[in-house]
Amino acid sequence: MKPLFLTASIAALVLAACAPANEAPAGDAASGEEAGAEGTVSPESAPLPVDLGSPVFEETADDYTIRAVVDSRIAAFQPALAEDLMTAAKSRLEAFKADAIADGTAARERSAATGEENWFRPYSMEIRFTPSAQADDVIGIEQFSMVDTGGAHPNYILTGLVHERGDEYPISLEAVVTDMSGYGASLKKHLIEAKSERAYDDTHRQNVPAEVEEILGSDAEAASKFGQNFTLAPSTEAGKFGGITVLFSPYDAGPYAEGSYEITVPAAELSGKLTPAWEGRFGGEPDLPAENPK
Template structure:
């Protein structure tokens, strides 16, 4: 399954994900991140589109940098976000009406709470006629906890894209092996005991499949990092939403492979576009 939130119906995707049950972590996991509301990126300006009523509050924002790069792309992203909000708004309205009818009949013991959804598209980097875009979706539909989803895609000037990762990476299997190794290290850093490394490696293998699948299908939700060298990209970050590669309590993962580690992995058309060190956002404390 190729993962790109930027090319799917976001509302359908998040609704399906919300129906998943909580997965119980193994005993080797000494600490997990609290299942709390994810922080969305810093405000990019006034919402370009907003829906507010008694059953739903939703907003969508497209980074002005995307509109400056390609107004048509910005319009397409906003149209998809608007469709997702409208679908969620309709769902919230139906669910509130069903709840009210059940209350009238004395058949429910829960309280309906208005749904919330926010969709943000923001520019991560831009060089040589390409722009890397990340999509963040926040959703609260009254479940045990809110959910959030990450997606990334690359676009060329004048409607080119999204660009598949296989257009950039010449050896998906080797790239996938490095991606899986990075995910294992990220899980160990996040709280698994070092003694659980074997279990974590098996877990990552089960989630991502063989190296070629990991480096093509799973890696297809990615962003290109800004670089310390002007006019180049500093690395590739593959994005994993909660539930993709572990229980919700582990949160999301962003696995970065710097430009220096991409040497020999890139297609001829892309090798010269990478260099320097990746410029990453500061880690949250």
């Protein structure tokens, strides 16, 4: 068994962000920590290009692969927040690792005792934090968590986070929105539009409104059940947020094959529905990339 560890110093990352483009980030060279005499860092397990300069943790062994990535822009916004996210991710990964080792050991013991084929296949889990938008002292973050335990397909969950600089706790929806029913109505409307675009035929498309009503419930229920899983959308207006983006993981709003949804309620529709502290933080139009179903 050959464990692999890849780590990057968040403090070094913040310093590197100020370095000239032609200089290598501090701490980039050979940062692997060997666990045991046989520990190695292999090129094929190194961070992907999109992760260069980001705090990365990765460990690979016979029974599992676990990985966490915190985008460098989060570390630049607030190093302590990036550290907290990485620590929380590692805690979840360690629990997953223990389950993988236990299941792998049990499967091998059963195979040795019965002569049956060993059913176990290595487990994998990845947790990734990416900023969705930032304005002044507030940042929106999307957390992507993927798990593969050898089933028909991997599963993943999208989680939204909103943090104010200096506050260790995420901002709640109630701190942002006052008119929950109005917010929920807009959320349902835009989910219907998104699901209709993915509908495979006219009959399915006609059934989408009823399907959304059944899944999300009343306007108030849509806000309280699903609207709480939110992050912030970038805006065409500098210094503003373009809307609230609600994240639906696979199975939340349809079958797995339908994928996930990231539904944005635009700033214009949030007007009059926000708390006084947040009314001035929204403006312009959502400046979103083209849809890329996961």
